[in-house]
Amino acid sequence: MKSTGQTRWGLAIAGWAVALGMFFPILWMFLTSFKTEITAVATPPAVFFHPTLENYFAVLERADYLAFARNSVAVSLGSTLLALALAIPAAYSMAFFPTRRTRDILLWMISTKMLPAVGVLVPIYLLWRDFGLLDTLFGLILIDSLSVLPIVVWMLFSYFREVPAVILEASRMDGATQAEELFHVLLPLCTPGIAATALLSIILCWNEAFWSLNLATVKAATLTAFTASFSSPEGLFWAKLSAASTLSIAPILIFGWISQRQMVRGLSFGAVK
Amino acid sequence: MATVELRNVRKKFGVHEVIHGIDLLIEDQEFIAFVGPSGSGKSTLLRMIAGLEEVTEGEVLIDGSPAQNVPPSKRGLAMVFQSYALYPHMTVAENMSFSLRLAGIPKAERERKVRAVARILEMEPLLERQPRQLSGGQLQRVAIGRAMVRQPKAFLLDEPLSNLDAALQGQMRLELVRLHRELNTTMIYVTHDQLEAMTMADRIVVLNQGKVEQLGSPLELYQHPATLFVAGFIGAPKMNFLDAEIKTANDQHLILMLTNGASLAVPTPLEKLGAGEKIKLGVRAEHLTLESEGELQGEIEALEHLGPRAYLHARLADGTRVVSQTDGDTQARMGDRVAFRVRAEATHLFNASGKALARAGP
Numbered sequence: 001m002k003s004t005g006q007t008r009w010g011l012a013i014a015g016w017a018v019a020l021g022m023f024f025p026i027l028w029m030f031l032t033s034f035k036t037e038i039t040a041v042a043t044p045p046a047v048f049f050h051p052t053l054e055n056y057f058a059v060l061e062r063a064d065y066l067a068f069a070r071n072s073v074a075v076s077l078g079s080t081l082l083a084l085a086l087a088i089p090a091a092y093s094m095a096f097f098p099t100r101r102t103r104d105i106l107l108w109m110i111s112t113k114m115l116p117a118v119g120v121l122v123p124i125y126l127l128w129r130d131f132g133l134l135d136t137l138f139g140l141i142l143i144d145s146l147s148v149l150p151i152v153v154w155m156l157f158s159y160f161r162e163v164p165a166v167i168l169e170a171s172r173m174d175g176a177t178q179a180e181e182l183f184h185v186l187l188p189l190c191t192p193g194i195a196a197t198a199l200l201s202i203i204l205c206w207n208e209a210f211w212s213l214n215l216a217t218v219k220a221a222t223l224t225a226f227t228a229s230f231s232s233p234e235g236l237f238w239a240k241l242s243a244a245s246t247l248s249i250a251p252i253l254i255f256g257w258i259s260q261r262q263m264v265r266g267l268s269f270g271a272v273k
Numbered sequence: 274m275a276t277v278e279l280r281n282v283r284k285k286f287g288v289h290e291v292i293h294g295i296d297l298l299i300e301d302q303e304f305i306a307f308v309g310p311s312g313s314g315k316s317t318l319l320r321m322i323a324g325l326e327e328v329t330e331g332e333v334l335i336d337g338s339p340a341q342n343v344p345p346s347k348r349g350l351a352m353v354f355q356s357y358a359l360y361p362h363m364t365v366a367e368n369m370s371f372s373l374r375l376a377g378i379p380k381a382e383r384e385r386k387v388r389a390v391a392r393i394l395e396m397e398p399l400l401e402r403q404p405r406q407l408s409g410g411q412l413q414r415v416a417i418g419r420a421m422v423r424q425p426k427a428f429l430l431d432e433p434l435s436n437l438d439a440a441l442q443g444q445m446r447l448e449l450v451r452l453h454r455e456l457n458t459t460m461i462y463v464t465h466d467q468l469e470a471m472t473m474a475d476r477i478v479v480l481n482q483g484k485v486e487q488l489g490s491p492l493e494l495y496q497h498p499a500t501l502f503v504a505g506f507i508g509a510p511k512m513n514f515l516d517a518e519i520k521t522a523n524d525q526h527l528i529l530m531l532t533n534g535a536s537l538a539v540p541t542p543l544e545k546l547g548a549g550e551k552i553k554l555g556v557r558a559e560h561l562t563l564e565s566e567g568e569l570q571g572e573i574e575a576l577e578h579l580g581p582r583a584y585l586h587a588r589l590a591d592g593t594r595v596v597s598q599t600d601g602d603t604q605a606r607m608g609d610r611v612a613f614r615v616r617a618e619a620t621h622l623f624n625a626s627g628k629a630l631a632r633a634g635p
Binding site: 164166167169170171172173174175176177180184185188189 | 323324325344345346347350351352354356358359360361362371372375376419423429
């Protein structure tokens, strides 16, 4: 198909429309966080208003933002590291020593993501309670890493498969043990892919709400719990909720923005050969 | 420096057996080539010696000690791969010194060794480059250099020249022969190209469908192929094969009848043959000459002028295609009807199962 000027314009407009549609709620939340509670619920919605920081002061006064943020950082980094530590050997084995069952195992792993998490809430809750993991950082790290594990394995598997097996064989001939082969050859070769995987995992864990809300309450509560605490059943304070949400997603948005180049490079990676 | 011995080595992939019991002793400092068409098992055999492929049955001995349970990293062998398989994230120098680094050799000594090898291969200016900045020929040198740096017991080379252009192949063949002489190390060379095997190897193993067809020096294989397969595989252009029937046999000569009714007297092989038996007659291009009174008549289908000589490709009356070597200044033209004489004393005879019928003498 020849791309004429017209179709190009059409595609550009469609692209922008989709991007705007996806971004609009975040923009609106950001704007709302600077409104008073009255203007926040005004109909028709106020587009022009006097910005105020009072919501941020109120939110920060009511809750210890930094404590939640610290937990979020610890949980998302910890889960990602744990997931990578488990997934790297798994993906290595499946990519370079496949058996007749490898495909099935991959499908089975990803199929666990098709089950709603609430389906296993009771058994997980009881296990966590009996092992003393409720409301602990380690407990959250463990459950979050398990929940991102299938995606991490899948992504690493597809990056590893891009590496010609003969390069690993060459390192074996050069005297490398399996661990040396992994650390000196495979992982350095797949750095962009591993970075993209890690970034995605960090983002997923940062935004993970279900387990954080159900398995942690105070000590290990993350920013999702912090945000949720402003959405109370006895009446919503939209402006304060928006301020809390903005504070919760700001770090990961900035982080994502800084790392977007790495991310795109990793996601479209595939040229080792 | 090492001997490599295979004892009844078999390889199965699932239920499918691809190597059917091979026995072979590779001498120390020998340059041996495994040659065969694709699927003959030559690469699998090499990979079993390397330890990259498990041996299903039988024994691999390196320097006399069983190696089946020794991982590739501990066998002390070095390998050069067809695709070079350099580490893309390391410089040339890092690629070459990787094995030394793994072995815990101090940096200064590593650098000294890498430099020494780079000097032999004339690639010192490349040491700080990345593999992606190199040409095919340079990559090849680095791959060979990486193997040399470790001073292995033996070199395993898996079709190392097949990604290079013809001119570079010729140059690298000479260079490998020179390296083999200088290093005095066992080299096991896998190729599908009989020319490479013929020009470099001390001995050639011809493999076909997972079995050894013949083992011998290049000239032995060329002059005394043991089977129809070896006769057709070794030598370019390919040996001509003609169907023939034995008319009469005595101690000196067999009188053969060719499909066009012509008869030909060839020296009698050791094996007793009776009248009426069908055999294959093998004739090399240089033993099939243009001659107006020759036994075979045909029409020229193609001409290859190579300068000092030319090859005439002709089709005989019964449809058989043959190739004949003639002078470079031949006047023959495409479409000419010509006759060829078979040099009877230089022919090869094969029985119905494809085995060569040997004659007495050298």
